Amino acid sequence: MSAGPIEVTVRLYGAARVALRCRERELTLPQGATVAGLVDELVREVGPLAREYLVGPGGRGYAVAFSVDGEAAQPEARLRDGDQVALLPPTAGG
Amino acid sequence: MPYGYNGKILKVNLSTATIGVDEHDEVWYRTYLGGACVGAYYLLKEMPARADPYGPDNVLVFTTSVLVGAPMSGYNRYSVVGKSGLTGLIGDTQSSGFWGPELKLAGFDAAVVKGRSDRPVYLWIHDGQAEIRDASHLWGRETKEVQETIRAELGDRLVRVAQTGIGGEKLVRFANVTNDLNHFNGRTGMGAVMGAKKLKAIAVRGHGKLEFKDPSKIQELARYFTQTFRQNPANRGHYDLGTSEFVGVQNADGQLPTRNFQTGHLEDGEKISGETMHETMSVKGESCWACATRCKRVVSAEEPYRIDPAYGGPEYEAVSALGSDTGTTDLAAVVKANELCNRYTLDCISTGAVIAFAMECYERGILTKADADGLDLRFGNGGAVVAMVEKIARREGLGDVLAEGVMRAAEQIGRGAEKYALHWRGQELPMHDPRVKGMLGISYAVSPIGADHVVVEHDTDFNFTAPQVWLDQLTPLGPLERLETSSIDNKKLRMFYYLQQHFSFLDTLTLCLFDFGPVRHYKMAELVEGAQAITGWELSLHELMKAGERRVNMFRAFNLREESPLDRFWLPERMFEPIQSGPRQGARVDPDKLRVALRKYFEIMNWDEGGVPREMKLAELDLDWLEPMVAPYRGVVREVIGA
Numbered sequence: 001m002s003a004g005p006i007e008v009t010v011r012l013y014g015a016a017r018v019a020l021r022c023r024e025r026e027l028t029l030p031q032g033a034t035v036a037g038l039v040d041e042l043v044r045e046v047g048p049l050a051r052e053y054l055v056g057p058g059g060r061g062y063a064v065a066f067s068v069d070g071e072a073a074q075p076e077a078r079l080r081d082g083d084q085v086a087l088l089p090p091t092a093g094g
Numbered sequence: 095m096p097y098g099y100n101g102k103i104l105k106v107n108l109s110t111a112t113i114g115v116d117e118h119d120e121v122w123y124r125t126y127l128g129g130a131c132v133g134a135y136y137l138l139k140e141m142p143a144r145a146d147p148y149g150p151d152n153v154l155v156f157t158t159s160v161l162v163g164a165p166m167s168g169y170n171r172y173s174v175v176g177k178s179g180l181t182g183l184i185g186d187t188q189s190s191g192f193w194g195p196e197l198k199l200a201g202f203d204a205a206v207v208k209g210r211s212d213r214p215v216y217l218w219i220h221d222g223q224a225e226i227r228d229a230s231h232l233w234g235r236e237t238k239e240v241q242e243t244i245r246a247e248l249g250d251r252l253v254r255v256a257q258t259g260i261g262g263e264k265l266v267r268f269a270n271v272t273n274d275l276n277h278f279n280g281r282t283g284m285g286a287v288m289g290a291k292k293l294k295a296i297a298v299r300g301h302g303k304l305e306f307k308d309p310s311k312i313q314e315l316a317r318y319f320t321q322t323f324r325q326n327p328a329n330r331g332h333y334d335l336g337t338s339e340f341v342g343v344q345n346a347d348g349q350l351p352t353r354n355f356q357t358g359h360l361e362d363g364e365k366i367s368g369e370t371m372h373e374t375m376s377v378k379g380e381s382c383w384a385c386a387t388r389c390k391r392v393v394s395a396e397e398p399y400r401i402d403p404a405y406g407g408p409e410y411e412a413v414s415a416l417g418s419d420t421g422t423t424d425l426a427a428v429v430k431a432n433e434l435c436n437r438y439t440l441d442c443i444s445t446g447a448v449i450a451f452a453m454e455c456y457e458r459g460i461l462t463k464a465d466a467d468g469l470d471l472r473f474g475n476g477g478a479v480v481a482m483v484e485k486i487a488r489r490e491g492l493g494d495v496l497a498e499g500v501m502r503a504a505e506q507i508g509r510g511a512e513k514y515a516l517h518w519r520g521q522e523l524p525m526h527d528p529r530v531k532g533m534l535g536i537s538y539a540v541s542p543i544g545a546d547h548v549v550v551e552h553d554t555d556f557n558f559t560a561p562q563v564w565l566d567q568l569t570p571l572g573p574l575e576r577l578e579t580s581s582i583d584n585k586k587l588r589m590f591y592y593l594q595q596h597f598s599f600l601d602t603l604t605l606c607l608f609d610f611g612p613v614r615h616y617k618m619a620e621l622v623e624g625a626q627a628i629t630g631w632e633l634s635l636h637e638l639m640k641a642g643e644r645r646v647n648m649f650r651a652f653n654l655r656e657e658s659p660l661d662r663f664w665l666p667e668r669m670f671e672p673i674q675s676g677p678r679q680g681a682r683v684d685p686d687k688l689r690v691a692l693r694k695y696f697e698i699m700n701w702d703e704g705g706v707p708r709e710m711k712l713a714e715l716d717l718d719w720l721e722p723m724v725a726p727y728r729g730v731v732r733e734v735i736g737a
Contacts, residue, residue: 011346013339013342013343013346013367013369014331014334014335014339014340014342014343014368014369015330015331015333015334015335015339017369018334018335018369018372018373019334023369053330056327056561056562056563057325057326057563060562060563060566061561061562061563062561062562063327063561064327064561065554065559065560066559067346067347067677070348070677072558072559073559074558074559086346088343088346088347089327089331089339089343090327090328090554090555090560090561090564090613091340091343091344091347091552091554092328092331092551092552092555092564092611092613092614
């Protein structure tokens with residue numbers, strides 16, 4: 001059984017989409033990659049501005065919520081080949 | 095010498111054309127602080143029970159707080175409080191902008207308007223003076239012309255004008271109040287109360303100076319906020335895109351009210367998202383007085399509709415109400431409909447909701463094309479939405495029926511239309527879905543002003559995927575754990591209880607929730623530091639939370655004495671039916687759990703089974719003077735939970 005890389009699609013919303021000029025992106029990740037690893041890869045590819053929009057202040061937690069194939073997901077969730085990952089900015093009431 | 099406030103409240107009687115001033119001592123100011131508490135104080139003291147909201151006995155209060163006018167982000171708001179003609183209950187609505195600080199600089203903390211003029215008038219407040227002026231030449235004019243005319247005749251371009259427009263003149267029950275043309279006291283129809291009083295506008299201008307206890311601390315806090323607010327995900331989103339940022343993500347998450355709340359996902363919904371608006375239309379950010387967040391959006395366009403940027407641009411609620419809730423993906427039509435709402439001072443949530451209601455009636459055969467004045471009112475027809483906004487504002491044809499709000503419109507239409515009228519206590523549902531967010535359902539059910547989405551921060555802000563910084567900032571109120579989004583168990587009710595008092599004191603101090611809400615940038619400690627620096631009082635978070643609870647109980651007392659059949663605690667029937675499609679398909683509110691939660695809400699509030707505050711709860715909040723008003727309702731077996 002091959003342990004080759006996986007291909008996932010990541011979709012951005014809200015201020016992150018506009019600031020990073022990135023609506024959707026295909027990412028190649030190692031087998032066993034997590035949602036958190038996807039964020040790291042996106043920061044590496046897009047640049048440090050992505051950290052500002054995706055990672056929480058002071059590096060504590062995240063500034064977006066995650067869903068994988070429409071289901072809410074935690075940062076430690078493992079990804080599979082073909083997954084569709086959404087990075088959802090928090091919708092603060094009001 | 096008072097710090098932060100003037101100690102003067104303007105009293106105007108339009109029936110007798112008389113003007114006076116109330117002065118209160120420091121204890122009074124520290125007890126009621128401003129905003130909704132000051133408003134409710136005057137309503138409870140000076141308005142007879144069960145007064146006609148459009149009659150001379152209604153008391154309409156325009157009020158700032160002891161903090162407004164401090165040169166920091168978020169300290170610029172004011173409230174309008176009166177009896178609502180939409181709900182028949184208390185009405186309370188806040189607006190940002192520049193009008194509130196200007197009133198303070200003009201020497202007054204609030205203006206209390208009673209009576210009814212027999213001809214159109216406006217109030218001119220300036221540097222400790224006030225006069226009632228003729229407004230006959232302004233009646234029937236659009237708000238932009240009214241503002242320009244008033245500024246010209248007063249000879250000062252910096253006069254700030256709060257006014258109601260054609261919708262208020264026509265007594266559209268959800269007409270609002272605008273200041274500077276693009277800031278709004280939305281919800282509860284206070285513009286119609288102005289219209290009924292023949293009060294076209296209140297113009298203010300002041301050259302005074304407010305005294306603060308610790309100006310250097312205020313400077314320090316202002317500098318800190320301006321330099322760091324973009325670290326907070328919510329403030330950064332507001333700065334970059336405004337609240338329309340929520341449209342796309344709510345749709346992706348399956349909780350964007352669509353086609354009169356039948357579903358939570360709009361096909362091609364990205365066409366009306368904030369990102370699309372930003373990318374395809376001319377949009378710029380605009381600020382309120384002394385605020386760095388710049389969350390307001392100003393939109394202009396020439397084709398296919400001319401959009402006048404003087405009227406601002408749509409917020410999330412407007413895009414959802416006029417867009418997804420009417421099934422419309424025509425962004426230009428949505429933005430035009432919003433501009434017309436603003437131009438005519440119609441609440442955009444209620445306007446969109448009442449049109450969505452009419453569209454569902456049309457699709458179900460309850461309304462015909464003839465009933466709809468020849469309009470094809472199918473969901474998704476953006477042109478029909480634009481046309482219907484015009485009709486509502488002018489009360490023409492079906493618009494005259496819809497101008498009454500969904501509850502009364504459904505009663506007039508009959509034929510089962512009531513089932514599709516989504517309101518609570520007579521006010522149309524805002525654009526958030528209780529089938530997804532548990533605390534939101536409690537908010538709609540218990541809100542004294544009718545269905546309201548700003549009773550507490552929303553469940554998604556503290557769930558298992560929310561930013562950690564938000565939970566950290568919530569912890570001074572007590573809750574330490576993340577909670578599941580849809581739950582309404584004891585832990586969630588505890589969170590709701592604390593958040594409600596918190597939001598309620600923000601509305602009392604007329605602070606902007608976009609800067610001070612628990613998930614926004616100011617931390618609780620900074621809020622308290624700011625309040626101390628302004629007033630010189632040893633204020634604490636505890637004292638402010640009690641002020642919030644005081645407001646809720648004053649509102650409860652007002653609603654009890656109205657003895658209205660609408661004063662019930664529940665949700666519209668559709669909330670117990672599953673969301674029809676999208677990522678949240680199948681989500682619904684369990685009525686049995688809701689009933690239990692509402693009973694427990696009464697317990698945590700120290701209210702009896704009929705929702706009546708107990709004697710010692712009133713005493714604990716220093717509201718003993720309400721006891722004679724409330725006591726007759728206590729112990730009377732009255733089932734108020736349920737439809």
